[in-house]
Structures are given as C-alpha cells and as structure tokens.
Amino acid sequence: MKDQPFNRRALLQSALGTGAFFLLPRLSFAQDAAEQQGAQPFSWDSLTDTARTLAAAPYQPPEIADRDVLEQVDYDRHNEISFRTDNTIWKDAEGSSRVQMFFPGRYFKDPVRIFTVADGMATEVPFDLDLFDIPADNPARALGQTKGFAGFRVQDPETDLDWMAFLGASYWRTSGHTGQFGLSTRGLALNTAIPDGPEEFPIFTSFWLERGEGSDMTAYALMDSPSVTGAYRIVSHRENGVIQDVTARVFLRQNVERLGIAPLTSMFWYGKNSRHLAPDWRPEIHDSDGLQILTGSDERIWRPLNNPPHTMANAFQAPSLKGFGLMQRERDFNEYQDDGVFYEKRASAWIEPQSDWGDGAVMLVELRTDDEIHDNIVAFWQPGEAAQAGTEHEFQYKLSWIDDAPISAPMGRFIATRLGAGGVPGQPRPKDVIKLVCDFSAPGLAPDDEPSLNITASDGHIFNEAVRPIVGTENWRATVDIDFAQMNTEQDNPIDLRIYIANKDMAVTETLLLQLFPSQLRKLLANTP
Template sequence: MPPRTTRRDVLRLFAAGGMLAVSGLLPLTALGAGRLGPRRRFSFDRLREQARALAGRPYAPPAIANADLLHGIDFDTIQTIRFRPEHTLWADAPGSLGVQLFHPHRFAQKPVRVYLVDDGTAREVPFSTDLFTYGTPGLARKLAHHGGFAGFRVMDPAPADTDWLAFQGASYFRSSGPQGQYGLSARGIAVNTALPQPEEFPDFTAFYLEQPDDERITVYALLDGPSLSGVYRFDCRRADPVVTEVHAELFIRRDVERLGVAPLTSMFWYAENNRQRAVDWRPEIHDSDGLAVWTGAGERLWRVLEAPPMVKTSSFVDVNPRGFGLSQRDRNFEHYQDDGAFYDRRPTVWVEPLGAWGEGAVQLVEIPTDDEIHDNIVAYWTPREPVRAGSAWTFDYRLYWGNDEPVMPAVARVRHTWKGRHGIPGLAASQAAALPAGIKFVIDFAGGPLADLEQRYDLEPVVSTSRGRIDNAYVLKVVGTDRWRAAFDLYVDDAGADDPVELRCYVRLDDRTLTETWLYQYIAAPTC
C-alpha cells in the first residue's frame, strides 16, 4: 500500500467515483428498515462533544480491514463494482432525492460510517456486500466484514441515474454544478499544505444524513486527523448554482503551522497564457483558469493560474475577505476541443465567508504537473492568528458551484491572457535579436464600465512589476468586439532569474478604476 494518501491519489479517487453510475434504471425502493442499526440519540451538540473529546486524546488512525485486498481494487476494478439501485436510500419517499453509497477501494480504504437521522435519533447503515454487484468472482465473500463505506452521493431526481453531489475520500466533496459536469473539489480542511513536512489529510469518519427533499439535503460529519478533530453541518441545495452552506467547528489537538480554511483543489496544466507547454493536441486543459478574490476593502483581483517548474505559494493578505474562488471563466468549447472531459462545462466554485474572518490571507498553491490527471492547484484562507493545541475555531461560509462567480464586480473582468515575443509584431528577426531580452503580455478585459464605451485613446494601463521594467504599455478597444486590450513589454535581466516576477495591471480613466486587477507570476527561468 502507498505510505499515505497523496493529492494525486485523491484526484484518481474522484475520477473513479464519478464512474460508479448504474447501468440502467431499475425499480427503486428504500433500503429496508430492518437492515439499519439500532436507534441512538443524535444532535449536533452531541456530535460536537464527541469531536471535542477526540481532540483531547492522542490520534488513533482507523483500523482498515482487508487493506491488502482493498489495495487491489484499482481504477479498472472499481468500474465493475456497482451499487444496487434498488437499495437507494429514500428512493421510495415522494419528492425525495435518493442517496447511494460508495464501495471502499484503493484510493478510499478507511471505513466511513453512514447514519440516517430522524426525529432526534440516528440509525447506522451497516456495510454489506449485498448492497453492491461485483464483477470479480469471490470478491464479495472476502470483503464481507469490512467496517464501512467510502462515502456517498446524492442522485438527481428520477428517472435520471446521475448524481449532483458526492462526499468521498479524506474530507473531499464536490458538486457537478448546473451543467452536470464534475471538476474541482472542496475539502473540509487543509492542514500544512505546501510545507516541508508532509501534508495531513484529516478524514470524515462518519456522516449523518437527514432525509432530503426534492432540492436539498442536510449532512452532518465528524472529522478526525493527527492535528485536529471537527464537526460539520452541510446544507446542500440543488439549484443554479448549487449552494453548500457550511458550518465548521474545529478542535486543535496539536499546533498547526498552516491551517487552510474552505480549501478548493483543482487542476491546471496549460491554457492560452502558457501554451508552449501544450504537448497534447487539445488547445487547453484545465478545470480552473484563475483565482478570483474580492478583498475586504472591495478590490477585485484576478490571478491567472500557472503550472510552475517548482511548488509556488502566493499569499494575498486581507482582513475579512468578501469572497474568493477558483473560476473557469473560459466557456468556449472551441478553446478546449474535448468532447469527453468537457472542460468548458467544469464548475466555478466561490467561497463566501459568513461573518468576520479577521486577519489572514487567501493562499494559492501551484504545483508542477505534466498531465491532466494530477490535482495541482489549491486555494484556501489561512488565519494570521497562530493555531495552537487546545484552541477551538468556528467558520461559517457558503460555497457556490456554478458557471461563474455569483456576484459580478462593478468593473470589467479579465477574459484572456497571452504572452509571447516582445516588441512590434512583424519585426524582422535581425531587428528583434538586437532588442534586450523581454516578453509581451496581452490582457483582454470586458464588461462593467467598458461594455458600452466607444474607442478612445486616453485609457491608461497601470502596470507594476516586482523587478525589471515595463515598456510600450497601451490600452485599445479590439475592433469589432466589446473587449478592451491592455498590452505591455516586460524586460528583466538574469539577476534573480529563479525568482518569480510579480506583475499587476488594471485600467483606469483619469482617477476612475475601470477593471479588476490582473495578477501574474512570471517565471523568467526556463520551464520544464
């Protein structure tokens, strides 16, 4: 078995989980009540005290029955294990969304207990191989005594046999959004991401599900990990966009160097801004193309994503942020040409803090990648206050899974980013060679106060760089479109070539800001 769960394991887990669809719709009836465990008193307060008690004891990793056997359930084997649709939870309840359970496998071995909540009591759904069909002879018999499931998914209304919400693996969960296409994931919490020591992946060890209605489900979850425990309430609404309201209470077992609140995990390989990495025939491959931030002071930021040659962490210091998210703004199929993965349909996820989160920073972690199967982008909020053993933390926020950010800014937004050879297009090679080394950046903005603005020549690009110099900066309207284009050349020398160049650009007219602030981290050193 691998020594620990890795970020790439979890991405493959979700890729597999998304394939666990039933092959045909059979008559659905709820899991028989006689197969449930005994009734036990349940309340959120009781679950909170259970989490608090866990934090007061040394961490005890869960025992994994049949670990060697589960490790053999790889991606291909997972496709042959299917939940029996006739056992779908609440399928026979009028106006209720059904719930199906995930079978444990290589990428989700730790047992997760699932309980059904009703009138102040909870009854466990015991793991049983009778709930699944198996394509491998004898596998069901060998797994008969496994201790739990890998998670669950909430189904679309019948007669559809698709799902719109899934919790599976560590503290990961995600929604397919209004276009029915899974993409990036959220997590309950991130612990020590992108630090010299290994990252921790706390687990949701138990889920308590209230009976859903035709558009929402409430989920309670118990979290445990080496450095903390926690209790969560998720109110999930199937709409456009899908909304998940999260209440989280954390109890710290030992000091945490970096606590990541409301973490989002995505994939970015290449796009228009780094197309030289495009070894695949498809023009772009990414689940998200930028990090959007709405600061506490009201500034709107757009940080273009990259796949850097080394792990990079960027911090955007703030007080009481209004929101942040990983966005997929490019919705043009022609820019991807992928009729299988449908990257143009991947959801944007926006985090809206509820209440004051105080001082801290939105952090963006970018990890090198050479393939689309690797999960290499992480964004979260990290508090400035030290996270010490014995402390308790509470966070409330909403997640929006949609086609765009839920609150449009009053200013124009970034639509495209390109970079390439500096200077004037069409310059003879001999003339270009005589110029100092440089690179041109081109940024297209649209919307807001630029939407109905006619061509004019007094708009100013406000460009700054952490090192080097800026030249040939201008702003013009792109003929025949509603887009305005800012362009500039960046010149940097070899000194500090391994250090990234931090770039900022926005457009103004006199003293009025017309656009969000474009941010880019340019690596001048050769990329892998």
C-alpha cells in the same frame, strides 16, 4: 500534497462519469439491520460535543480491517463491483434525492460509517457484502471484518444522475450548474506546501444524512486526524447550481503551522498564458483558470493560474475577507475543443464568509504538472492567528458551485492574458523580451477615452505600454514589453506583476496579478523562428 497514493482524480472521474461504481445498499436489508440495532438520538450540538471530547483524547488511527484484502481491490477489480439498483436509500421518497454508497478498496481503505437521520433519531446503514454484486473471482469477496463504506453519492430524483459525492479523506464535489463534475472542496487543509511537510489529510469518519425539502439534503460529518477533530454541517440546495451552507467547528489537538479553511482543489495544465508548456493539441486544458478575491475593502483581484516550474505558495493578505474562489471564466467550447470532458462546463466555486473572519490571507498553492489527470491547484483562507493546540474555531460560509462569482461587477475585468515575443513586427526581436497582452472588458469606457495601463513589476524592465479598443468588439487590449535579460538564470525567481487600467486617474478594472517565470519565458522564446 497528494491526497491518495493513486490518482484520486481519475478514480473519482470513473466513479461519477462512467458509472463504474455501482455501489448501492439494498434498502430493505439496511432497514432490517438498522431496526435490530435501534435508532439513537442525534443533534448538531451532540456531534459538536463528540468532536470536542475526541480532541481531548490522544489520536487513535482508524482500524482498517482486512487491509491485505483491500489492497487487492485495485482500480480494475473495484470497477467489477456493482450495486443492486432497486434498493437505493430514499428511493421511494417522492422528490427526494437518492443516496448510494461507495465500496472500499485499495485507494479508499478508511472505513466510513453512514447514518440516516429523521425526527432527531439516527439509524446506521451497516456495511455488508450482501449489499453488492461481486464477481466470484473478485478478492473483495474475502472481506470479513470491514465495517465501513468508502463514502457516498447523491442522485437526482428524476434523472438518477449524480449531483454530489463524498469520497476520500474529507473531499466532496458537486455537478455545479451544468451537471459536469470538475473541481473539489474538502473540510480542512493542514500544512499544505509547508517547507518541512508533510501535508496532513483529516478524514470524515462518519456521516449523518438528513432529507430536506424536495431534493435538498443536509450532511453532518465527524472529522478526525492526528492534529484536529471537527464537526461539520453541510446544507445543500440546488438552484442554478449547487449552493451549500457550511458550518465547520474545528478543535485542535496539536499546533498546526498552516490551517486552511474552506479549501478548494482544482486542475490547471495550461491556458492562454501558458500554451507553450504543453504538447497537447487542444488550445486549453483546465478545470479553473484563475483565483478571484473580493477583499474587505472591496478590491477585486484576478490571479490567472499557473503551471509553475516548481511548487509555489503565494499569500494574498485579505483581512475581513468578503469572498474568494477558483473560477472557470472561459466558457467557449472553441477554446478547449474537448467534446469528452467539456471543460467549458466546469463549475466555478465561490466561498463567501457568513461572518467576519478577521485577519488572514487567501493562500494559493500551485504544483507543476504534465498532464490533466492531476489536481495541482489548491486555494484556501489561512487565519492570521497561530493555530494552537487546545483552541476551538467556528467558520461559517456559503459555498456556491455556479457559473461565475455571485458578486456585482461594476468594474471591467480581465478576460484573457497571452504571452509572445516582444518587440515590433518587421524589426529584429530583442533578446529576452516578451510581450504581455491583456484583454479586458470596460463597460465604463467610451471609444474616445484614453485609458492608461498602470503596472508595477518586482523585476525586469517595463516598456512599450499601450491600451486600445479591440476592433469589432466591445473589449479593450493592453500590451506591454518586459525585458528580463538581467535576471539570474539559475534562481528562476518569478516576476510578480500588478496591473489595472485607469481612466482619468480612476480605476476602471479589477486588479490583475500575474507571476511569470524566466525559465518558462525563455522556453517560449526558444520556439520563436
């Protein structure tokens, strides 16, 4: 599931965080060159027709000119290249977001053409070495045939800070509600974590950028890959976060075993439920801490993320899905203690279908990681029908980069899950028994209520259930012991738990889904004195 042979996450953080990529075209040069080429008519329908026509022809890999030279432009040499700051696209348009280009290199070789659109006419911004300041000894100076950029970033008109970037395959990110970049999305996921592999990464080969009101912007994109083509329209608006209306028109060249719609990519190293898995001193490290789903029947599901011992792909059936997203619920700095990257400020990303997507499932793919530099979490929606060659699909959804899921929360929700040794303090601890502790909010409960823990487990033995208020707070705590002594020590099949809290036979919380691995539980207990 690696999207680049290099650490894409670290490279993009450098581009957006430290300002290492200063890659802006000189506006006057670009305008002069474009006027010589001439503007061409452009529309959303014409882009759709282009994608449809492209899908009917055999796939042609992008021509990567100067491949050997690009290979020499590695991370360090790439960071030496800077833009000429006085020539940002739309810099002189009052209130408009500004656009700057990313330079190609070893980790972004595919050429990306970029156009601006005004009054139905598209004008290309041609790539040229003269658009950049490049040190005399930098191998990038030898580029002679390259015809495209690596991508682009969008800046705030008042602060010049980045708030959106498209870079690599069909990935893009925004700064969310705090100005802090975190998780990513992409146009499409193809065959993610299937047994036979490998995963396929479609690329956005061309963009058409159009100014909206104020800092709003619409990005149109053409997608291409061996299996699919696509036309994308991404309308971006900023209000207490970044809100994007996405329309994806997808055309299949080949059968696709696992078609992933509206994929989100994030990082989870460890959290409250997995502190024992990492040697780091910080309490938690993650861009997202859980998958949230709102089903067609209005069931609210919360699935804390894992750093599993091996790759896991789980499907959550969700016909007529109302929404899903990767959330960052923990917002307390003290739970991270990181004053460099501020994980508590990372945005949550919520997908809301704008029509009935029909039968299908939300897929969650989790990969093992031993560091925070790797994106190891993917979530997307997979249609129930087989993705067959020659078929066309349209998906419309709202993508919100905000603090929390934009849905009402009439029920309580789980705010923390923790694991520890089972048994009773002061008595001998039973072997291979862990205690699960789930803290939850419950606005509908009174102090004298006696709610119950409703729990089912795919394996192991459940006992010692209890639910009580947390003294000094408005929250509640549920605890339960899980005996996994009889489970096979070699297969390491997970224990799947389904939990909710009820009061007088009525659910008062969302549904909590957990997946626990015996090998990791034994590691936790091995650390017990």
